[in-house]
Amino acid sequence: MKVLGIESSCDETGVALVETRAAGVPVLLAQALHTQIVMHQAYGGVVPELASRDHIRRVLPLAEQVLERAGVAKAELDVIAYTRGPGLAGALLVGSGVAxxxxxxxxxxxxxxxxxxxxxLSPFLSADPPEFPFIALLVSGGHTQLMRVDGVGRYELLGETIDDAAGEAFDKSAKLLGLPYPGGPGLSRLAESGDPAAFKLPRPLLHSGDLDFSFAGLKTAVLTQAKKLGDELEARKADLAASTQAAIVDVLVKKSLAALDRSGLRRIVVAGGVGANRLLRSELNAACAKRGVRVHYPELDFCTDNGAMIAMAAAMRLQANVQAATAVYAFDVKPRWPLAEL
Structure with missing residues (x-):
């Protein structure tokens, strides 16, 4: 069975084709991706109307590229999958309408x-896919969640952010430091030349006794420290970036370890854009190695939004008989759609 996946939830247009086999994880045949980063840089963030219009221009040419690369004709497709939510309403409507x-x-x-x-489910695209069950640290854009995953569609929410997500903490802190959009990756690069112990920044909810997150207070602390530095900020910017990153990673790692301890599971999956962060991977790998816990990540190309993860998720749902594709072509989108509602 061949599944074409279309992703258009925000500022990346992604299309991919996967094929299910008699046994094992579905195989990626081809994928194509266009990012809108350059277009949105002039505005310091994503402009929803511009994002939607760009998806309209990109999605069909990308689909043609994918089918050509895979050597598959349109008539050979078995299912068309698309991102229904969450995301920007206009952007979601483009992908769902085309699909x-x-x-x-x-x-x-x-x-x-x-x-x-x-x-x-994007780590299943990697050369070393995980096995169920596992703990998942989902750090994507405006979402930071810890979940127990027992199978496709079998998700238990263990903890989530009560305000800003980790990705937002990276991006907002970067903006406070005067870094260009997208701020998160820029802050991480700058942090590599800074001292992570230079500034004592808070680790919100680190000792709360639950698995929830909060990063709004950290952002405020970064703002306060930047104002204190005044004219010295430029010279100390790398140190402040490194201290900010260290605080975020510290919370993510320790909460993840607490989730593993409570569940008794010996496997963790990290997924989403922040999952590409080098310090997070290094710290989590070291902590889990001491405990004999396996850690799985998506390939770096699949950490950010892409069509391959949508095609893979659809194929795995169909393969597990969790959901059936339908020939009803009336559609709606869900800009706000908690994963726990699946």
């Missing part, structure tokens, strides 16, 4: 996919 129109034109069923489930 349903394509399905109707070809007489193929369609399947709406949860964006966060795509991230959650």
């Amino acid at each position: 349903c129109a394509l399905g109707a034109a070809l007489g193929k069923p369609v399947l709406g996919v949860h964006h966060l489930e795509g991230h959650l």
Whole structure:
């Protein structure tokens, strides 16, 4: 079974094709991705209307590229999958509209996919896919969650952010330091030349006794420290970036270890854009190695939004008989859609 996946939830247009086999994890045949970073840099962040218009221009040419690379004709497709939510409403409507129109034109069923489930299952695209059950640290954009994953569609929320997510803490702190959009990766690069112990920044909810997160207070602390530095900020910017990153990573690692301890599981998956952070990977790998815990990540290309994770999630849901594709082409989108509602 061949599944075409379309991702258009925010500022990346992604299309990919996966194929299910008689046994094992579905195989990625081809993928293509266009990022809108350059377009949004002039505005210091994503402009929803511009994002939607750019998806309209990109999605069909990308689909053609994917099918050509895979050597697959449109008529050979079995299912068209798309991101139904969460995300920007206008951007989601582009991908869902194209997917349903394509399905109707070809007489193929369609399947709406949860964006966060795509991230959650993206490590199955790697050369070393995980096995169920596992703890998942989902750190994607505006989401930071810890989940117990017992199988496809079998998710238990253990803890989540009560305000800013880790990705937002990176991006907002970067903006306070005067770094250009996208701020998170820029802050991480700058931090490599700084001293992570230079400033004592808070670790919100680190000793709360639960598995929830909070990063809004950290952002405020970064702002306060930047104001204190005044004219010295430019000279100390790398140190402040390194201290900020260290605080975020410290909370993520310790909460993840607490989730492992409470569950008794010996496997953890890290997914989402922040999962590409080098310090997070290094610290979590070292902590888990001491405990004999396996850690799995998506390949770096699949940490940020992409069509492969949507195609994979759809294929795995179909393979596990969790959800059926449908030939009903009326569609809606869910800009706000908690993963726990699946």
